[in-house]
Amino acid sequence: MMDVFVLALGIKLPYKVSHGKPIQITYSPDEIFSKIQHEGIRFIDLQFTGLTGRFHHTTISTDTFSPEQMRDGLPKLDGSSIVGFTSIDDSDLVLKPDPNTYAIIPWLEESKTARLLCDVYLGMGRGRLERDPRAIAQKAEKYLKDQGFDNSFWGPEVEFFVFDKIHWDVLTPYKGQSYSIESEEAPWSQEGTGYPMGLQEGYYPSTPSDTLTPFRNECVDVLNSNFGVLCDNHHHEVATAGQCEIDIRFDNLTNAADATQSYKFVIRNIAKSIIKLPH
Numbered sequence: 001m002m003d004v005f006v007l008a009l010g011i012k013l014p015y016k017v018s019h020g021k022p023i024q025i026t027y028s029p030d031e032i033f034s035k036i037q038h039e040g041i042r043f044i045d046l047q048f049t050g051l052t053g054r055f056h057h058t059t060i061s062t063d064t065f066s067p068e069q070m071r072d073g074l075p076k077l078d079g080s081s082i083v084g085f086t087s088i089d090d091s092d093l094v095l096k097p098d099p100n101t102y103a104i105i106p107w108l109e110e111s112k113t114a115r116l117l118c119d120v121y122l123g124m125g126r127g128r129l130e131r132d133p134r135a136i137a138q139k140a141e142k143y144l145k146d147q148g149f150d151n152s153f154w155g156p157e158v159e160f161f162v163f164d165k166i167h168w169d170v171l172t173p174y175k176g177q178s179y180s181i182e183s184e185e186a187p188w189s190q191e192g193t194g195y196p197m198g199l200q201e202g203y204y205p206s207t208p209s210d211t212l213t214p215f216r217n218e219c220v221d222v223l224n225s226n227f228g229v230l231c232d233n234h235h236h237e238v239a240t241a242g243q244c245e246i247d248i249r250f251d252n253l254t255n256a257a258d259a260t261q262s263y264k265f266v267i268r269n270i271a272k273s274i275i276k277l278p279h
Helices: 028-040 067-072 133-146 213-227 253-273
Strands: 015-018 023-024 041-051 055-061 074-078 091-098 113-122 156-163 165-169 178-182 231-236 243-248
Touching: 028 067, 028 113, 041 074, 041 091, 041 133, 041 253, 055 074, 055 243, 055 253, 067 091, 113 133, 133 253, 156 253, 213 231, 213 243, 243 253
Parallel strands: 041 113
Antiparallel strands: 015 023, 041 055, 074 091, 091 113, 156 243, 165 178, 231 243
């Protein structure tokens, strides 16, 4: 057998680090129900990815969540309402949770909530929805093995902007359409309270010019500790006005994609909690 890129083997989220080395954790369905009970989880957020790259979700009460639902899935999805999934005459879809993706969502404190990523199935026991992005990734990994390779490894380099505010006017096109970006890091900032950067001078600046170090620290903390997504480095990027990069550890295709989706979910929600705007 041949390896595309031999470094390490990762199959499922999550990971933890011991003495500087990543250790893969797996959960059985029984272990998930035990964790739900002992950790006082009130709700489960069932998440899946649409074809446009965003998470969708539905939330169920742990009072009614059963081992049978974990095994067989939950018929909770109208596929015709998700762009590109199904037509309305074949819209009954099933969400089947993956126990290895269990993670407590730390910013939902009032009613303790955990998430599970789901595979999307057709109704009536007809197998996977082929347009489910997770199914596409898993099919690609199977094809790779059928071609004689053991693994392929993917290291997403995800970059994003965090702005203080965005203003836009798109309602009256006959008057004009416009947008404007506010960031205390930007050279056009008129607040007079920060240490703005010049255009294209945002690579590895130190604080106080880099205002987003605490934000990135918090994102990495949550990804590592709560979601089992290992991030080994973060820094400001070249562009002015809040461009950031947080590096995710390489992994197999499906796991790397799950990590990237979780990454975007965490960053957007933490930014929202401190009134920042991630893009």
